[in-house]
Amino acid sequence: MGRAIRFRGVKATPKTLEKDLLAKAGRLASDPSLLIPKCEQQCRRCGYDKLLKKMEKVAQYKDDAETLQNLATRGDQLVRAYAATISLAASGKIPFLTSKKIPWGDVSFAVRGKVEAEYLIGVQYFDDPDLRLLAHFQDAKDNDLHIYSSPESLYCSSDGPNVPASYSKEMLATSPYDLKADNSCGHPEAVIGLMVHWRSAKINLFICQECADEVNLLHHLLSRIAAREPWDDFDIDVRYSPRCVADCGACRMKEKFAMSQGLKEAYEKGQLSDVMLLSRYIQEREAHLRRSGGELYISGDECFGRNKEAFLARLKGSEAELIALSGVIRNKPMPIISVNDQAGRIITDLWPQLKEELLAMVADPDIVKSVLANPGNLTPPQLVIEARRQQLSRSVISRLPDYAIKGPIGTIADDLARTFKTEGKAAMVRQLDRNRPRETRLKAVAYGFLVAVGEADSRNWQYTKEEIDFGKYLGEFAQTMLAAEGNDYDQALINLLAASGANEDLKRKL
Numbered sequence: 221m222g223r224a225i226r227f228r229g230v231k232a233t234p235k236t237l238e239k240d241l242l243a244k245a246g247r248l249a250s251d252p253s254l255l256i257p258k259c260e261q262q263c264r265r266c267g268y269d270k271l272l273k274k275m276e277k278v279a280q281y282k283d284d285a286e287t288l289q290n291l292a293t294r295g296d297q298l299v300r301a302y303a304a305t306i307s308l309a310a311s312g313k314i315p316f317l318t319s320k321k322i323p324w325g326d327v328s329f330a331v332r333g334k335v336e337a338e339y340l341i342g343v344q345y346f347d348d349p350d351l352r353l354l355a356h357f358q359d360a361k362d363n364d365l366h367i368y369s370s371p372e373s374l375y376c377s378s379d380g381p382n383v384p385a386s387y388s389k390e391m392l393a394t395s396p397y398d399l400k401a402d403n404s405c406g407h408p409e410a411v412i413g414l415m416v417h418w419r420s421a422k423i424n425l426f427i428c429q430e431c432a433d434e435v436n437l438l439h440h441l442l443s444r445i446a447a448r449e450p451w452d453d454f455d456i457d458v459r460y461s462p463r464c465v466a467d468c469g470a471c472r473m474k475e476k477f478a479m480s481q482g483l484k485e486a487y488e489k490g491q492l493s494d495v496m497l498l499s500r501y502i503q504e505r506e507a508h509l510r511r512s513g514g515e516l517y518i519s520g521d522e523c524f525g526r527n528k529e530a531f532l533a534r535l536k537g538s539e540a541e542l543i544a545l546s547g548v549i550r551n552k553p554m555p556i557i558s559v560n561d562q563a564g565r566i567i568t569d570l571w572p573q574l575k576e577e578l579l580a581m582v583a584d585p586d587i588v589k590s591v592l593a594n595p596g597n598l599t600p601p602q603l604v605i606e607a608r609r610q611q612l613s614r615s616v617i618s619r620l621p622d623y624a625i626k627g628p629i630g631t632i633a634d635d636l637a638r639t640f641k642t643e644g645k646a647a648m649v650r651q652l653d654r655n656r657p658r659e660t661r662l663k664a665v666a667y668g669f670l671v672a673v674g675e676a677d678s679r680n681w682q683y684t685k686e687e688i689d690f691g692k693y694l695g696e697f698a699q700t701m702l703a704a705e706g707n708d709y710d711q712a713l714i715n716l717l718a719a720s721g722a723n724e725d726l727k728r729k730l
């Protein structure tokens with residue numbers, strides 16, 4: 221909790237809030253023990269007994285607002301906050317409130333005496349399981365206490381962490397995961413997952429990789445503990461134990477592996493979600509294997525040892541992704557740990573180190589260069605697919621004749637055939653839908669291409685009977701063009717022009 225207090229202005233007190241605060245101040249005036257944590261055992265180190273005695277003395281002035289406000293200017297902060305708060309009840313009104321931004325949102329409270337805001341808020345909201353901790357963070361730090369706040373009470377342990385059952389029960393019940401009776405997500409056998417051992421509660425939690433979410437489970441569990449290091453009661457670890465489906469020998473996944481201290485601390489301090497912890501752990505583990513050399517292939521819950529072909533056969537993805545990835549993997553022995561069988565995901569993991577190699581498997585160097593120079597918003601797998609598309613269209617086009625002269629029918633037929641060959645049927649149909657010719661003979665040719673790819677019937681309404689009949693006749697000429705390359709393509713185009721009755725020039729580039 222930062223010391224810096226930023227007041228967000230002073231406001232007139234809403235009536236209900238005033239009534240509420242006065243009622244709470246009245247309760248505190250007659251019972252200061254409401255502020256005191258229950259000590260789990262006989263506490264040697266906590267000073268709550270002494271503080272309670274001081275508060276009981278303060279309570280003797282519970283009808284004397286002036287004296288109380290005076291008492292709120294010296295001594296222990298908690299006692300000051302107590303005096304300040306019960307002085308509200310003594311004066312019977314709270315015309316103005318101050319508000320302060322804290323991690324739970326804006327909170328309004330009354331300022332009296334000379335008291336740190338955290339203490340005033342913690343005391344004035346002593347019935348709120350989150351806010352009341354504000355009055356105890358400092359003492360917990362100074363005296364190395366563990367203070368637990370559960371809805372019904374506050375507990376203190378001065379002898380290291382010692383969680384009361386009501387606290388752990390509440391925290392498990394309000395966990396961001398729907399925990400089953402065994403305190404797991406319901407998949408206690410899962411190969412990958414987060415393990416949390418809560419020592420003093422004697423509880424083991426397990427959240428599998430599939431169920432893990434963008435939350436920090438540990439942070440939830442300790443969110444109502446005030447202590448120097450509230451995570452000091454928890455052991456955090458990751459289970460990663462794939463089944464060996466190939467002959468691994470002494471499988472390296474059976475070795476002990478501890479996550480780095482930095483990773484652990486980042487998680488403990490709430491800087492990482494459960495999902496991020498798991499993926500960083502896997503990265504660390506993979507990096508560790510990579511440093512020590514050798515091969516190891518893991519996909520999801522299966523370990524293929526060094527059997528890269530079995531591993532590759534398991535991967536799923538587009539043709540381009542599979543070509544790129546298997547090419548790189550066959551060229552370069554390396555450990556690969558993937559939490560699933562998606563080639564795209566592995567490509568994404570390998571991208572920072574191996575993007576040139578991956579792209580080189582599917583495209584010429586100049587295409588690789590231009591794709592890397594202008595990646596746009598494409599993800600690594602999309603870039604691989606794009607590079608392959610460019611490569612394919614280049615090689616298709618290189619097998620087609622170029623024309624120096626062609627007329628309108630030659631142009632539409634050649635354009636449609638090229639689009640079909642480089643980008644597929646859907647792209648060709650789109651091109652026609654966007655740019656439908658008007659002249660009857662051209663329309664008949666267009667219809668012929670639709671017939672050739674089996675997309676004509678749904679568009680009949682766009683054509684006259686004459687165009688449809690003519691187009692059906694041209695369909696097989698179009699089909700021959702779509703299948704042809706080189707000189708055959710040239711001949712197919714000449715035949716189509718003749719069949720359409722076109723009287724136009726066609727001349728190949730030399």
Ligand SMILES: [Zn+2]
Nearest residue numbers: 259263266376
């Ligand atoms: Zn105690």
Ligand SMILES: [Zn+2]
Nearest residue numbers: 405407428431
């Ligand atoms: Zn699960």
Ligand SMILES: [Zn+2]
Nearest residue numbers: 464468471523
């Ligand atoms: Zn293995």
